Amino acid sequence: MSKLMFKRLRILLIIMVCFFVVLGARLAYLQVYQHEYYMFRAEENRLTKMPIPASRGKVFDQQEKELISNRPGFGIFLVELEEDYDRETLKFLSEQLELDTEEIKRKIHENRYTRYRPVHLKNVDYETMAKIAEHQWKLQGVNIEVQPLRHYPFNEVGAHIMGFLSKAPPSDSSKEQWKNDGYDYRQGDLIGQGGLEKAWESTLRGEDGEQLIETNVLGQAINYLDRREPVPGDNLYLTLDIEMQRIAMESLENQIKKLQNDGNRYAQRGTAVVIDTQTGGILALASYPSYDPNTVKEDYKDLQKDPRHPMVNFALSGTYPIGSSYKMVTGAAALETGSISERTVYNCAGTYSAVGDTRSCLGVHGNLNIYRALAVSCNIFFYRAGLQTGIDNLAYYTREMGLGKQTGLQDITGEVSGVVASREYKEERHGERWYQAETMSAAIGQTFHRFTPLQLAVYTSIIANAGKHYRPFLVEKVETHEGEIIKEVEPEIVNHADFSQRTFRIIQEGMRQATAPERFAGREFRDFPIEIAGKTGTAQVARRGSGIPPHGVFVSYAPYDDPEIAVAVLLEHGESGASGSSPVAREIKDYYFREELGDNSGD
Amino acid sequence: MINTRLLKNFDFLLLFLTLALAVYGLVMIYSATHVMGLADPFFYVKRQAMWLGAGMGGIILVSLIDYQNFSNWARYIYLIGLAMLGAVLILGEGTEVQRWIHLGFIDIQPSEYAKLVLIIILARVLSEREKHLGENFFAFLPTLLFTAVPMILVFMQPDLGTAMVFIVILFGLLYVAGVNWKYIMGIIGVGAAFAPFAWAQLAVYQQMRLLSFLNPELDPMQSGYQLMQSKTAIGSGGVIGKGLFDGTQVSLQYIPEQHTDFIFSVLGEELGIIGSAGLLLLFFLLIYRILWIGTQSKDTFGSLICCGVAIMIAFHVLVNVGMTMGIMPITGLPLPFISYGGNSLLVNFLAVGLVINVGIRRQKIQF
Numbered sequence: 001m002s003k004l005m006f007k008r009l010r011i012l013l014i015i016m017v018c019f020f021v022v023l024g025a026r027l028a029y030l031q032v033y034q035h036e037y038y039m040f041r042a043e044e045n046r047l048t049k050m051p052i053p054a055s056r057g058k059v060f061d062q063q064e065k066e067l068i069s070n071r072p073g074f075g076i077f078l079v080e081l082e083e084d085y086d087r088e089t090l091k092f093l094s095e096q097l098e099l100d101t102e103e104i105k106r107k108i109h110e111n112r113y114t115r116y117r118p119v120h121l122k123n124v125d126y127e128t129m130a131k132i133a134e135h136q137w138k139l140q141g142v143n144i145e146v147q148p149l150r151h152y153p154f155n156e157v158g159a160h161i162m163g164f165l166s167k168a169p170p171s172d173s174s175k176e177q178w179k180n181d182g183y184d185y186r187q188g189d190l191i192g193q194g195g196l197e198k199a200w201e202s203t204l205r206g207e208d209g210e211q212l213i214e215t216n217v218l219g220q221a222i223n224y225l226d227r228r229e230p231v232p233g234d235n236l237y238l239t240l241d242i243e244m245q246r247i248a249m250e251s252l253e254n255q256i257k258k259l260q261n262d263g264n265r266y267a268q269r270g271t272a273v274v275i276d277t278q279t280g281g282i283l284a285l286a287s288y289p290s291y292d293p294n295t296v297k298e299d300y301k302d303l304q305k306d307p308r309h310p311m312v313n314f315a316l317s318g319t320y321p322i323g324s325s326y327k328m329v330t331g332a333a334a335l336e337t338g339s340i341s342e343r344t345v346y347n348c349a350g351t352y353s354a355v356g357d358t359r360s361c362l363g364v365h366g367n368l369n370i371y372r373a374l375a376v377s378c379n380i381f382f383y384r385a386g387l388q389t390g391i392d393n394l395a396y397y398t399r400e401m402g403l404g405k406q407t408g409l410q411d412i413t414g415e416v417s418g419v420v421a422s423r424e425y426k427e428e429r430h431g432e433r434w435y436q437a438e439t440m441s442a443a444i445g446q447t448f449h450r451f452t453p454l455q456l457a458v459y460t461s462i463i464a465n466a467g468k469h470y471r472p473f474l475v476e477k478v479e480t481h482e483g484e485i486i487k488e489v490e491p492e493i494v495n496h497a498d499f500s501q502r503t504f505r506i507i508q509e510g511m512r513q514a515t516a517p518e519r520f521a522g523r524e525f526r527d528f529p530i531e532i533a534g535k536t537g538t539a540q541v542a543r544r545g546s547g548i549p550p551h552g553v554f555v556s557y558a559p560y561d562d563p564e565i566a567v568a569v570l571l572e573h574g575e576s577g578a579s580g581s582s583p584v585a586r587e588i589k590d591y592y593f594r595e596e597l598g599d600n601s602g603d
Numbered sequence: 604m605i606n607t608r609l610l611k612n613f614d615f616l617l618l619f620l621t622l623a624l625a626v627y628g629l630v631m632i633y634s635a636t637h638v639m640g641l642a643d644p645f646f647y648v649k650r651q652a653m654w655l656g657a658g659m660g661g662i663i664l665v666s667l668i669d670y671q672n673f674s675n676w677a678r679y680i681y682l683i684g685l686a687m688l689g690a691v692l693i694l695g696e697g698t699e700v701q702r703w704i705h706l707g708f709i710d711i712q713p714s715e716y717a718k719l720v721l722i723i724i725l726a727r728v729l730s731e732r733e734k735h736l737g738e739n740f741f742a743f744l745p746t747l748l749f750t751a752v753p754m755i756l757v758f759m760q761p762d763l764g765t766a767m768v769f770i771v772i773l774f775g776l777l778y779v780a781g782v783n784w785k786y787i788m789g790i791i792g793v794g795a796a797f798a799p800f801a802w803a804q805l806a807v808y809q810q811m812r813l814l815s816f817l818n819p820e821l822d823p824m825q826s827g828y829q830l831m832q833s834k835t836a837i838g839s840g841g842v843i844g845k846g847l848f849d850g851t852q853v854s855l856q857y858i859p860e861q862h863t864d865f866i867f868s869v870l871g872e873e874l875g876i877i878g879s880a881g882l883l884l885l886f887f888l889l890i891y892r893i894l895w896i897g898t899q900s901k902d903t904f905g906s907l908i909c910c911g912v913a914i915m916i917a918f919h920v921l922v923n924v925g926m927t928m929g930i931m932p933i934t935g936l937p938l939p940f941i942s943y944g945g946n947s948l949l950v951n952f953l954a955v956g957l958v959i960n961v962g963i964r965r966q967k968i969q970f
Binding site for chain 1: 831855857875900917
């Protein structure tokens with residue numbers, strides 16, 4: 001070998017040594033210096049957390065009847081998917097599940113990076129499940145799993161209170177609130193929509209468990225490691241009496257059908273609210289028409305198209321003029337401000353002129369005091385009392401009676417505040433000043449007054465228990481799945497209405513007389529052995545002669561001398577409170593006082 | 604005939620190093636493939652062992668023939684090599700990547716053998732003109748042509764990695780053979796001027812691989828992803844590794860091509876820096892020994908054969924190991940003796956056989 005060659009060979013060797021040193025240095029950098037980082041990355045590769053859904057809490061009524069439960073549904077899953085799928089299986093599933101093969105393929109494709117996770121195709125009923133199970137031996141990778149299915153045994157009855165579950169994404173504020181409650185929302189989670197399901201989401205949903213899985217590069221599960229069991233959600237016990245709720249719904253439906261059969265095509269909706277006057281507990285909160293939470297997913301489009309808006313809870317979200325049912329406010333405000341007294345007598349001659357306006361009454365009532373004025377619902381008495389009291393006082397006392405402001409219900413969302421007719425409202429809303437003539441209209445419940453049926457029930461309850469405004473509530477007890485009580489609700493007085501006891505006694509007596517058996521309004525309760533107090537209202541919603549019937553309102557409480565329940569019924573375009581709405585109140589009271597009434601009231 | 608005279612000079616150390624590497628490879632191939640869920644977990648190991656047997660036979664066969672015969676046969680060997688490369692292109696017409704000749708029970712990859720063929724022809728041409736290489740610019744020019752023809756054929760497959768191996772062997776041998784370094788620099792300068800043209804000839808995926816090497820974020824789901832998984836495997840191995848057959852990246856198959864191109868990552872993960880640096884040391888000893896034999900050769904042809912083999916193996920190691928650690932582009936060059944792949948293993952054994960042959964016949968006069 002020549003000297004030059006030998007020299008160059010040595011240089012070649014040195015270059016190679018340098019390369020090996022570089023490789024060695026890089027090795028040391030990766031395997032020693034950056035070891036921790038790559039170790040973390042390798043673990044992250046290897047381990048995946050799969051959530052195990054917790055079973056959702058149940059809901060019971062005051063008789064501990066299950067209002068929301070979980071019953072076995074059957075989920076059809078595809079598992080252990082390889083790159084290719086079996087055509088026969090795909091075809092069979094597509095037929096049985098009524099899914100497009102393309103749709104199934106798409107679901108498989110979406111899951112390609114998380115193959116440890118079975119692909120959920122559809123939830124099916126028992127029959128379909130049985131058919132698939134029968135053929136399972138020749139199907140590839142098809143799994144049938146029992147999955148808790150949210151079940152609402154009373155269907156339409158109380159649907160607005162219960163709500164339902166769906167995968168619709170929640171608002172950011174909800175997400176934030178849940179996060180504070182310890183629930184971290186993930187896209188695709190089934191969450192409560194409306195009613196208790198929504199408002200009590202973080203209580204009902206429980207805590208999902210977690211399965212640590214070792215997965216390979218295809219996302220297939222290789223090993224099952226640590227497992228944290230899910231904690232089932234807490235159960236809710238309601239003040240609601242589902243039987244009363246059912247009676248209220250059926251009764252509303254019957255009344256509406258009856259009106260429709262008599263040619264009233266406007267009668268479409270009605271609400272009934274029953275409150276325990278001694279606690280504020282809601283016994284019934286009915287809004288007709290309703291929907292079935294069990295099938296809401298399938299019915300959703302139709303429900304959205306229905307002009308009656310069956311998914312809206314009108315007992316909380318609907319605001320209505322209430323007509324003469326308002327007159328207790330005017331009477332109480334006039335008494336409280338000294339504008340009238342128990343002994344004040346006005347004359348009703350059928351018409352009345354004041355402040356540049358002439359108004360008429362429905363009858364010629366002659367001389368009457370406050371009791372008789374309420375009993376016969378004389379407009380003229382209340383025009384005069386209202387003028388004496390003034391709109392500002394009326395507005396103040398309206399709110400004191402729980403009207404035109406939120407009642408304080410927190411257990412479900414959707415409550416609106418309504419409108420109290422006032423100088424401020426008119427100026428703000430219409431930019432016009434208040435006319436005194438309008439005070440007369442406001443005094444008999446007209447002009448801008450708009451109240452919710454729930455407010456009507458609270459208002460009645462405030463009169464019944466002489467000023468105590470209890471916070472209306474639905475949930476009276478929360479228990480863990482193991483039966484441990486974690487919350488018990490005490491009745492809460494949110495306001496003492498600013499009236500004297502004497503004023504309440506006068507108003508109560510007026511209402512008693514209004515529903516006395518000989519009165520028109522008391523007709524429905526003629527044979528009712530328990531004394532009640534109530535007031536009808538017939539609220540004009542369109543000009544006379546337009547052919548659009550007025551709303552029918554009936555508020556009442558019973559028993560008169562020791563009140564237990566307040567009932568507010570409102571039938572949209574129900575023609576009158578006495579004929580349209582009071583039969584619903586009667587059926588509710590028949591049920592509530594069934595023991596006192598003995599066998600003759602029962603079925 | 605074989606006699607003790609020849610056996611005395613047989614380099615058992617080189618044979619031992621070669622076998623040690625090949626056995627190391629078999630173990631790692633088992634580790635990388637038994638997790639693939641095959642019916643026979645030894646499928647790949649058995650096939651590779653078969654080729655190893657063939658390689659041993661090859662070493663003996665090559666040792667029997669005086670290597671100087673290869674110098675005489677160089678042109679025929681070269682023509683056969685070109686014919687095989689041409690056959691690949693013709694037989695594989697229409698497919699995207701043409702690399703193999705399928706012979707039913709066996710697949711032949713001519714580009715692997717072409718490396719050795721090129722070493723032989725270049726050693727022949729350069730040793731013939733050794734005297735003139737220092738001062739005559741035209742003396743070495745034929746070697747450029749001898750290299751260019753197979754390179755273009757390989758390029759058309761397309762196999763960028765092997766084409767690069769050819770260039771490195773060419774320049775390595777030109778340098779060692781004593782070509783004036785100014786001439787070499789001149790050739791490199793001209794080549795660099797043609798680089799943009801060559802870039803345009805690359806397939807898109809090859810361009811992507813090079814770009815991805817320069818900037819891994821460019822294509823994170825493909826090449827960058829492969830690289831990240833490979834680095835994760837090696838880095839997570841640490842000093843002593845996760846234990847043979849206990850690598851999670853390996854057993855869960857996160858490493859791409861883990862029994863072929865990326866087998867070094869398997870080794871790094873399971874055996875740590877001890878196993879991987881140990882492997883590099885084995886390679887270095889092997890290369891050193893080959894170069895040493897080269898210095899002992901009785902003629903320039905033998906020296907250049909040894910240098911060519913050493914350069915070929917060293918370059919493969921550098922590019923392959925560098926690739927798994929993210930300091931070299933992803934080219935698909937196998938790790939000699941270790942990566943699964945029979946043709947590569949056989950060629951490396953034949954190359955070692957040639958070197959041993961040079962070693963056996965190093966003394967001109969034997970007593």
